[in-house]
Amino acid sequence: MPVLIKIAAKNLAQHKTKSLIIGVIIAVGVAIFVIGSSLINTASLGIERAFIDNFTGHVMISGLSADNVSLFGVQTPGGMVETPLVERFPEVLDWVNANNWTDSATSQLTGFAIIKSEDQTAPDKQYFSLLFGVDYDSYQQTFHNMSLVEGEGLASGQTGILLERNNLEDINEKLGTELGIGDEVLLTGVGAGSFNIRRVPIRGIYIYQSYSETSSFISYVDPQTLRSLKGLTLNTGMVTVSAEIQSLLDTTDIDSLFGEDSLFADDSLFAEPAGAASISGAASRPGAAAAVETAVAAPALEPAIAPELELDAGAWEYILIRLKTPLAAGSFIRAANRWFAEQGIPARAADWKAAAGPFSTTSDVVRLVLTVAILMVAIVAIIIIMNTLVISVIERTGEVGTMRALGAERGFIRRMFTMEILVIATVFGLIGLAGGVLILSIVRLIGFEAVNPFLEILFAGKVLKPVINPFSLLVTQLAIMLFSVLANGYPLSLALKIQPIRAIQND
Amino acid sequence: MNFILDTSGDVHKIYQLGKVEVPAVKGVSFSIEKGDFISIAGPSGSGKTTILNMIGLIDQASSGEVLIDGRPTRELKDRDLTRLRHETLGFIFQSFNLIPVLNVWENIEFPLLLGRTRITKEEKADWINHLIEEVGLADHRKHKPNELSGGQRQRVAIARALVTKPQIVLADEPTANLDSATGEQIIELMKRINRELETTFIFSTHDAKIVNIADHIIRLRDGLIIENVRRGEPVGAASALAGSSAGA
Secondary structure, eight states: OHHHHHHHHHHHHHTHHHHHHHHHHHHHHHHHHHHHHHHHHHHHHHHHHHHIIIIIOSEEEEEOOSSOEETTEEOOSSOOSOOOOOTTHHHHHHHHHHSTTEEEEEEEEEEEEEEEOTTOSSTTOOEEEEEEEEOHHHHHHHOOOEEEEEEOOOOTTOOOEEEEHHHHHHHHHHHTOOOOTTOEEEEEEEETTEEEEEEEEEEEEEEESSOOTTGGGEEEEOHHHHHHHHTOBSOOSOOOOOHHHHHHHTOOOHHHHHOHHHHTSOGGGGSOOTTGGGOOSOOOOOOOHHHHHHHHHGGGSOGGGGGGGOBOTTOOSEEEEEESSGGGHHHHHHHHHHHHHHHTOOEEEEEHHHHHTHHHHHHHHHHHHHHHHHHHHHHHHHHHHHHHHHHHHHHTHHHHHHHHHHTOOHHHHHHHHHHHHHHHHHHHHHHHHHHHHHHHHHHHHHTOBOOSHHHHHHHTSSBOOOOOOHHHHHHHHHHHHHHHHHHTHHHHHHHHHOOTTHHHHTO | OOEEEEEEEEEEEEEEETTEEEEEEEEEOOEEETTOEEEEEOOTTSSHHHHHHHHTTSSOOSEEEEEETTEEOTTOOHHHHHHHHHHHEEEEOTTOOOOTTSOHHHHHHHHHHHSOOOOOHHHHHHHHHHHHHHTTOGGGTTOOGGGSOHHHHHHHHHHHHHTTOOSEEEEESTTTTSOHHHHHHHHHHHHHHHHHHOOEEEEEEOOHHHHTTOSEEEEEETTEEEEEEETTSOHHHHHHHTOOOTTO
8 A cells, every 4th residue: 555655646746737736626625615614504503503592492382383383473475374372381381391401491472563653753664673572581591692781671560672772773763763761662563463553661772692683673572562462362252342332343434443542541451460370271362353453442442341352461472492401402392292292282392493484494595505506616626627537547548558567457556546536635635624724714813794684694693703613624524535536436447448458559 | 398378279360440350460370488588570560569469468369379388368357367467477668668657666666566476575675676786777776767768768677577577578679769789788688687587588679680689580471470480490490399380
């Protein structure tokens, strides 16, 4: 073997130009591969870390749906399917909290709302926001990304909204307001087939420790507000509508129905009921528009129907769990789903990827695009290397023929050419690795900023901090050696066909 | 009599050039004894190189058989032919065919790296150094082929051909690319080694002066043997000694 290495090294030195062409292709290819892999890993790890640490935890438990359920709702093309509730919520939560792997858990509702203000100078403007209805204390114990910079959190039973600082600046700019702590905003949501409007004070302003454009769209509200916006009441059947209400429903005077006096005359409708957490099981979504319309106008109408509109304080769409050991996620999910099946609970445990929904899909798409790009570069490189090696073999026909005439078996020729390509792949592969790592280190030092949401996903944050994984470098080096040997396949087959007589014919 | 190289039946070689068949050797038969110093002579196109290729096992006869040390070679597989070449034959090429990336010492060593012969490092070094001195290149051990003259390169080729201690050395027009003085020196060198090591040398040439140095001359014309003579012996006796000579 040392002789082969010696001959290989000498041959490479002798054919400097070709060795350099192949070597540079390999080095550049490896550098691109290293940088590409790093970007993929950075994006994947960044998205994973951001979602697990900030929004999803390691495991998400949700109700069952025919379509995939993520933290942002049911993933359907139209987006019109309501998110199922976690049934028998207290039992499920007890099971989660009793599990040895559980570090902390919190529950959540997700909805969308239009934010407006009564003081806005641009009356036709509105701001769209993603709302997370959370139990603030357990949420803070589970996720640590949110830091209050002004005001306070959401105390138990207290209504209000927490706005991200940049988000609030955008709202003020758009609506022409100067909203701050204590000011009220109007939230308009759609639930149970109707619009629901709620007025809530701004309780706190926060920042994300790791900010991203995506997370800035999120605002936090108390769960009861979101339930009311989503029309989550304990009403299980048809509402008996009196003649007076029926006449109102039949009216064509919209202002009389949706005037502010009617809408916000009585906040008691939305107050958190005592012992709410113990309510469970009976939750259902009233499908009839009448119920929700009544919710808006109820205080001004017949008091007899009010109890049927009581909000379901036990209605939660998600339980988000942080585990003591992230690696236990798979086992936890299997155990949870097994338990749900045994107990007949229509719920499902899933990992962060399922919880992240469209965002993890974006990550996968980015990964796929980068992988395809790298593969295309690899294929082009292999073709160029192959052609260069073919030329080299043709030029060395006489030499190979001489070796064969002198008694070299085909195995020797195979080993000689393989050794040559391995020497090139090893030397230039290492140069490419070093170059890739150097470029990544420089990029890390410079700290490129993401200028659009796509780059933010790619960078896994505002600033690109590429991850350099030693294992990935090792795999890259081995892969380039394998690719080089594969690229050498056809030229080698030509070399093995060279007969000893070519030693004479090339004289 | 034991022949180190023999032919069974008349050996023919026909090249197929598209649809045209070109006969290069039209039926030759001869035998070679151990220690012979043989010249295959004839003009260009007479079949000298083709015959050398066939007896060197790097080309196959269209009909007839080449026997090396009594062993038929026609049915041998590539691997066996390669081993037989390595163990029995040495080659000296017209264009030297040295491996350009290796120096003199390494070029001579190269055939030893291909075989399975057990030889110690010291024995190998001693033998290679001996051959280098024998061919007069003691001061050029580390030189690359492109740093040597044509005659020096051919001396390296001779040493390389001898390094495996083959029974037969085949040389295809070894002096063709050399000036006449150097060519004569090379042939003299081969002759000396032939006497000292009793290695059989078979070389082709069309140079009349060099032909006459040989002990045994096989003359070809148009793919046929026209003369097969051993120096100092009558033509008839030489022909009988060397077997039938088609066309002679």
